[in-house]
């Protein structure tokens with residue numbers, strides 16, 4: 001389409017050149033037969049549509065050039081509506097072609113015998129000249145199309161950049177800025193045009209020497225940006241632009257801590273937006289705990305959740321967070337038993353660049369900093385070393401974090417929810433847990449009772465778990481038969497809800513009808529009958545002994561396997577960290 005004003009002006013000039021060289025009137029129409037240029041008699045008719053039954057239409061349709069030496073008598077003129085009134089002495093048509101597409105036609109009209117003779121005499125030269133003029137117009141259209149495409153491309157890129165969640169900026173290989181999105185200026189509080197400014201002058205945390213010639217993505221480095229009282233923390237990546245194995249520039253992307261956590265949670269699927277009504281159970285005991293937790297969610301005091309493994313401590317912690325005024329902030333969970341002590345320290349408190357050999361460039365943000373304005377969930381707090389307990393106590397008292405190798409403390413606004421399945425009071429008595437920390441943590445205690453103490457909840461739990469897992473496993477299992485349910489109700493569930501979930505998942509996998517039958521249940525559950533019967537006849541076995549025995553059994557069973565501990569923990573319905581802890585606790589070798 002010949003749309004732009006610029007190109008129409010060029011075409012008008014070309015029409016005038018042709019007219020003055022050949023001394024004839026010129027008309028140029030576009031592909032819709034609209035006159036886009038005209039000289040002499042036709043100069044007033046620009047913008048009008050020429051007849052559908054004109055020779056222009058034939059030139060458009062056939063893509064052929066032709067000369068009509070005897071208008072009215074030529075066979076082309078026979079279908080022309082204006083034949084009767086035609087005053088033309090000759091006519092020449094030359095299509096404007098570009099890449100097999102016809103964009104219009106140049107037409108010359110002779111209104112005198114002299115003009116006609118001139119045309120007929122110089123037929124060949126005239127055609128060559130017109131073809132060249134048509135090519136000139138085509139090249140202008142081509143350039144125009146290209147610039148239009150580039151404009152669309154630039155707009156598309158700009159829209160794409162501005163719709164990204166991240167702040168993005170691109171530079172040449174020396175760090176001179178060429179493109180950036182709105183978010184980039186916004187989050188770093190940059191005013192006016194920053195084009196051609198050097199990124200290394202804006203950010204002191206990135207040095208050209210560090211990235212010069214890097215050929216791989218420089219990933220997930222934390223930064224602190226400070227500008228006139230404005231502090232901004234986040235994570236950045238540097239992506240080199242490589243052409244023919246040479247670095248031609250860089251694209252930097254930045255994300256603030258809060259969005260980074262949100263993104264992480266979305267990717268890992270951990271940010272299930274748990275609310276209190278997602279916690280299943282309507283037993284009196286459960287209703288009471290939920291009520292307590294709901295009250296706790298409205299306060300900012302520290303919460304200590306106790307309960308056996310798999311009772312839903314993390315679930316409650318999430319529900320408390322999501323029901324609190326901090327719900328828009330991050331929820332960061334960390335398992336204190338799963339990480340070795342020295343790593344746990346840097347995970348929790350972070351470190352400064354150069355704090356120790358092997359410390360990452362740019363340092364590391366600790367979970368406390370990441371959880372700023374949100375909640376930190378310290379799971380298995382009973383497994384934290386005394387040294388770290390001291391550091392945690394300082395955070396609770398001062399609301400400040402001291403980074404490893406850091407010179408200044410960073411103040412944080414974080415709510416702490418701690419959880420444990422160990423008896424902290426006993427640990428305090430034995431000197432294994434700091435008493436002062438225990439009281440600081442135990443401001444709002446919440447105890448989740450084990451499943452065996454609230455068997456009424458099992459009905460609802462089973463119903464929900466079946467619905468969830470049959471969907472997940474894509475199996476049409478809708479219920480459970482009485483015998484299987486009886487078994488489930490009589491079992492003691494040392495691994496609580498997590499173990500129940502595992503058992504139902506297993507049974508759905510085994511089921512070959514729409515309902516779970518007794519035969520589909522895990523062997524461990526079916527075997528349990530015998531034990532219960534025997535123990536009833538003989539003596540009551542303490543739960544701890546039972547637990548120890550089952551753990552040994554599971555470890556024996558999987559000892560030849562890869563990831564034996566993981567498999568044993570799965571079979572027992574407890575987490576790997578809990579298994580390790582219990583191995584230690586029961587002194588199993």
Ligand SMILES: Nc1ncnc2c1ncn2[C@@H]1O[C@H](COP(=O)(O)OP(=O)(O)OP(=O)(O)O)[C@@H](O)[C@H]1O
Pocket residue numbers: 278279280281307308309310311312313314315316379421497498501574575578
């Ligand atoms: N009342 C409940 N309603 C629904 N799901 C539950 C309930 N209690 C626990 N669960 C589910 O059981 C599993 C274990 O729960 P969670 O991880 O919260 O337990 P935990 O007490 O923190 O365990 P651990 O001490 O081993 O870390 C999760 O999948 C959780 O969703």
